[in-house]
Amino acid sequence: MALRLAGDFDTSYAHDMAIIRNRGQWAMTIVFLIALFTLPFFASADILGTINLIGISIVAVQGLNLLVGYTGQISLGQAAFMAVGAYTSAVAVKAGIPFWFALPLAGLSGGLVGLIFGLPSLRIKGFYLAMATLAAQFIIPWFFRNVRVDLFGGMPGLRVPPPQIGDLIFNSQQTMFYPIIGTVVICTIVAKNIARTRLGRALIAIRDNDLAAEVLGINAFSYKLRAFFLSAFYAGLAGALWAHYARSINPEQFSLISSIWYLGMVIVGGMGSALGPILGATFVRLLEEFTVQASPLLGKAFPQLEAGLLAALCPMVFGVALMLFLVFEPRGLAHRWEMIKAAWRIRPFAH
Amino acid sequence: MNWELFPQFLATGLLTGGVYALIALGIVLIYKSSRIFNFAQGHILMIGGYVTWWFTENLGWDVWLSFAAAVVVAVFLGLAIERVALRPLIGQPILATIMMTLALSQFMQGGVILLFGASQRSLPIMFPLQPVIIGDVRLKLNLVMAFAFGIVGFIALMFFFRFTRAGLAMCAAAEDHHLAQSVGLRVPRIFGLAWAIASAIATVGGVMLANISGLEVNLSIIALKAFPAVLFGGLESIPGAIIGGLTVGVIEGLVGGLPNDPALRSLHLADIAPYVFLLLVLLFRPDGLFGLKRIERI
Numbered sequence: 341m342a343l344r345l346a347g348d349f350d351t352s353y354a355h356d357m358a359i360i361r362n363r364g365q366w367a368m369t370i371v372f373l374i375a376l377f378t379l380p381f382f383a384s385a386d387i388l389g390t391i392n393l394i395g396i397s398i399v400a401v402q403g404l405n406l407l408v409g410y411t412g413q414i415s416l417g418q419a420a421f422m423a424v425g426a427y428t429s430a431v432a433v434k435a436g437i438p439f440w441f442a443l444p445l446a447g448l449s450g451g452l453v454g455l456i457f458g459l460p461s462l463r464i465k466g467f468y469l470a471m472a473t474l475a476a477q478f479i480i481p482w483f484f485r486n487v488r489v490d491l492f493g494g495m496p497g498l499r500v501p502p503p504q505i506g507d508l509i510f511n512s513q514q515t516m517f518y519p520i521i522g523t524v525v526i527c528t529i530v531a532k533n534i535a536r537t538r539l540g541r542a543l544i545a546i547r548d549n550d551l552a553a554e555v556l557g558i559n560a561f562s563y564k565l566r567a568f569f570l571s572a573f574y575a576g577l578a579g580a581l582w583a584h585y586a587r588s589i590n591p592e593q594f595s596l597i598s599s600i601w602y603l604g605m606v607i608v609g610g611m612g613s614a615l616g617p618i619l620g621a622t623f624v625r626l627l628e629e630f631t632v633q634a635s636p637l638l639g640k641a642f643p644q645l646e647a648g649l650l651a652a653l654c655p656m657v658f659g660v661a662l663m664l665f666l667v668f669e670p671r672g673l674a675h676r677w678e679m680i681k682a683a684w685r686i687r688p689f690a691h
Numbered sequence: 692m693n694w695e696l697f698p699q700f701l702a703t704g705l706l707t708g709g710v711y712a713l714i715a716l717g718i719v720l721i722y723k724s725s726r727i728f729n730f731a732q733g734h735i736l737m738i739g740g741y742v743t744w745w746f747t748e749n750l751g752w753d754v755w756l757s758f759a760a761a762v763v764v765a766v767f768l769g770l771a772i773e774r775v776a777l778r779p780l781i782g783q784p785i786l787a788t789i790m791m792t793l794a795l796s797q798f799m800q801g802g803v804i805l806l807f808g809a810s811q812r813s814l815p816i817m818f819p820l821q822p823v824i825i826g827d828v829r830l831k832l833n834l835v836m837a838f839a840f841g842i843v844g845f846i847a848l849m850f851f852f853r854f855t856r857a858g859l860a861m862c863a864a865a866e867d868h869h870l871a872q873s874v875g876l877r878v879p880r881i882f883g884l885a886w887a888i889a890s891a892i893a894t895v896g897g898v899m900l901a902n903i904s905g906l907e908v909n910l911s912i913i914a915l916k917a918f919p920a921v922l923f924g925g926l927e928s929i930p931g932a933i934i935g936g937l938t939v940g941v942i943e944g945l946v947g948g949l950p951n952d953p954a955l956r957s958l959h960l961a962d963i964a965p966y967v968f969l970l971l972v973l974l975f976r977p978d979g980l981f982g983l984k985r986i987e988r989i
Contacts, residue, residue: 414786460970464977466785467728471922472973474915475966482963596915600793607790652804659798666791667779 345685359532376521380514388513394625395520396581401605401617402531403574408603409611410535411567412547414466417457417473418575418602420480423594425450425576426583427484427492430500433584439503439510443523443580450576451569453480458568462561465550477599481591497590500583510584520581527574532614534570543567544612597655604662610672619673624658631657693951700948701941702828708940709838710903713896714917715924715932716844717889723865723927724885726785727777730792732893733914734799735772739765739894740901740910741807744814754815758898762891769890773883781879796911804908812906814898837899844892845933852929857884865927916943919969925982934980939965 350356360366380388404418425446432442457476461469484492492498502511503519510516534540542563545553554560583589601624609620635650642649669676693700714732721729729735742764746757776795780787818836822829851858864871864881872878900910920939924931947961978984 408786412786414789460973460977464973467789468922468973468977470789471918471969474918475970475973478915478966479963479970482959486958486962597797600797603790603793648804648809651809652801654801655797656801656805659794659796659801662794663776663791663798666783666787666794670783670787 357536373525376525377518380517385513388517390625390629392513392516392520392585394622395517395524396578396585397602397605397621397625398524398618399527399581400575400578401602401609401621402527402614403571403578404602405606405609405611405614405617406531406534406543406574407567407571408606409613409616410540410543410547411564412550413461413564413567414470414603415473415568415571416470416596416599416603417454417476417480418571419594419596419598420473420477421450421454421572421575422579422582422598423480423484423589423591424453424572425579426589426594427498427579428576429580430498430583430589431491433501433503434498438505439519439584440505442503443519443577446580447573447576450579451573454568454572454575455565458565458572461564461568474596477596481594485591493590495590497588497593499588500586502587503584516585520585523577523581527577528614528618531574531617535612535614539563539566547612601658604658607662607670608665608672610674610676613674615677616672616674619677623673624661627657627661628654692949694949696948697945698826699828700944702825702830703834703948704941704944705937706830706834706838706940707903707944708920708937709834709841710896710899710936711917711920711939712933712936713837713841713844713892713899714914715920715936716841716848716929717892717896718917718921719924719926719929719932720848720889720892721885722921723929724861725777725864725882727788727792728926729889730789731772731796731799732889732917733911734796734803735765735768735890736893736897736900736914737803737906737908737910738768738799739890739897740814740906741803741812741897742894743898744812744901744906745807747815748812754817758817761898762894765890765894766887769886769888770883772890773886777882777886778879800908800911809908812901814901814906817898817902831903833899833902837896837903840895840899841933841936844895845929848888848929851888857881861885916965919965919972922969922977922979923972925979927983928979928981931979931981939968942968 345361348362355361360369379391383391400418400422404415407413407415428449429439429442429446432445433439437445453476457473460472464472485495502509504510508515510519535544542553542558543566545556545558546560546563550560579594582593586593605620605624606617607620608623609616609618631653632650635653638653639649665672714736717735718729718732721727721732739761742761743754743757746752746760747754750757752760772795776791777788780791818832820832822831823835824830852862860871860876861881861884863874863876864878868878871881896914897910900913904910904913916939917936920935921932922935923938924933924935943961943964946964950956950960972979
């Protein structure tokens with residue numbers, strides 16, 4: 341049970357359900373949003389580039405969290421579903437479809453493909469489902485590499501035009517910031533609210549015990565498919581954003597390794613909370629950025645290792661971080677944050 | 692279709708399947724005893740190949756001696772992995788153990804690049820290069836030997852499980868952890884043993900693969916093709932791993948070789964054939980050929 345603020349009483353049902361509970365929180369939210377959306381005016385392009393990358397990861401991980409964290413189904417195919425979204429959006433924008441329409445279209449196509457690979461969940465679950473999504477992770481990039489090379493560009497991939505809405509062209513880190521962070525904010529709010537609806541409660545019931553959930557009248561298969569669709573929809577959105585952010589896509593970008601990284605972000609952030617993906621994606625991406633910055637220094641210290649140091653250190657640092665979290669904090673950063681918040685609220689008492 | 696080459700593709704596929712079977716054996720062994728599906732098997736395999744290479748290159752040892760030394764190294768690697776990474780997770784949900792082996796795979800991927808470099812390496816020649824010729828079929832000797840090692844490993848494991856104390860203990864632990872512990876078996880030690888044997892087998896597979904296709908940091912990807920083999924044979928079944936491995940090898944060999952329509956060939960269907968097969972297995976027979984059917988209760 342989350343500790344609520346002292347003196348903050350639930351006087352109506354609407355107030356009981358509210359996420360933002362009092363004037364102070366409203367003020368903080370508004371200040372935060374203003375600060376967030378004016379960030380491009382004073383932050384450098386490097387910092388914005390990192391933030392954009394984190395934003396794209398948050399969208400993908402938020403979706404994965406719906407499937408892994410809430411529904412308890414393991415997916416090793418998030419990057420592949422991102423590829424579907426990325427290629428959809430790239431081909432659509434090239435064909436002259438406006439970006440604001442291509443983005444949800446990318447989500448939808450990702451979601452539909454996710455639905456197809458979620459179908460085996462009728463008979464299998466847990467680890468077996470991880471295998472089915474592993475198959476997706478190989479079949480989908482293969483498709484973009486070898487089928488319709490005229491349309492998808494085969495191995496070298498596609499160049500993607502910058503997105504355009506009306507006369508606005510999003511062709512720099514400063515301008516790309518808005519569609520990315522806008523999507524992040526909307527996706528997070530939607531994910532947070534999905535968890536509070538009938539759908540979200542059904543998903544949690546399936547995670548905790550799918551047989552018991554079915555006995556209670558929840559159609560487990562249908563809800564699992566919905567979770568797959570939502571997860572892959574988010575992946576499609578993230579893929580479309582990535583395509584327009586990177587401006588060139590190829591099948592190699594959507595590898596098994598990136599799927600593993602997204603799963604790692606879910607674990608590090610904490611499963612089953614809307615805050616988790618934000619913390620997890622930020623933590624892992626910053627760790628990666630830190631490794632990228634630190635490896636030239638290490639290369640100077642150990643010149644015999646210089647070649648390939650970066651390629652070696654990134655997976656190693658990620659692997660170690662993930663192992664430490666699994667052993668020492670399996671509930672992730674979001675849980676740690678809740679503990680800090682609770683401790684602060686009941687200060688000076690211990691519990 | 693190149694039907695006249697059918698025997699050739701069948702034989703090559705079968706022999707390649709021997710390597711997949713070897714990898715699948717290791718995965719089944721770990722799953723059987725500790726209910727952990729080891730996604731890092733491919734990386735252990737890669738490390739085995741690289742360690743062998745390191746012994747020949749830096750210490751100048753004979754390639755067979757290096758091979759033996761690498762197997763010893765792998766045994767310790769397996770023990771260390773079990774002790775450090777997986778023992779703290781006993782009793783945790785399945786996602787935690789899957790993520791742990793994935794994290795291990797990332798760590799080992801980086802470690803191999805750090806220690807051995809990212810460029811392609813090759814082992815000294817272990818077997819003569821002349822192919823074996825049976826009728827119309829030409830077979831590379833290193834493929835034949837890889838297959839032979841797979842079969843030897845299989846027979847050795849069957850003996851191990853049937854006639855040795857440790858093997859019987861492992862069978863008991865596979866049945867029920869608590870029960871095994873209550874009759875005095877040290878279950879954690881059995882897990883360690885399973886990891887040690889699986890790593891040793893992976894090293895054999897790694898050296899065989901390095902003979903066939905050279906050593907590189909993507910060698911672990913090849914090991915992923917053993918997953919369909921494991922599922923097809925049934926997760927708990929050692930004969931199943933062999934049959935599954937050979938089946939996947941044959942499917943890959945035939946799909947890769949038979950079509951000679953250039954449009955079809957340009958699709959590289961062999962790349963995904965094992966995974967399509969995996970999906971079909973999951974849809975129609977998720978427990979595999981010899982796997983245990985799980986009955987669930989609330």
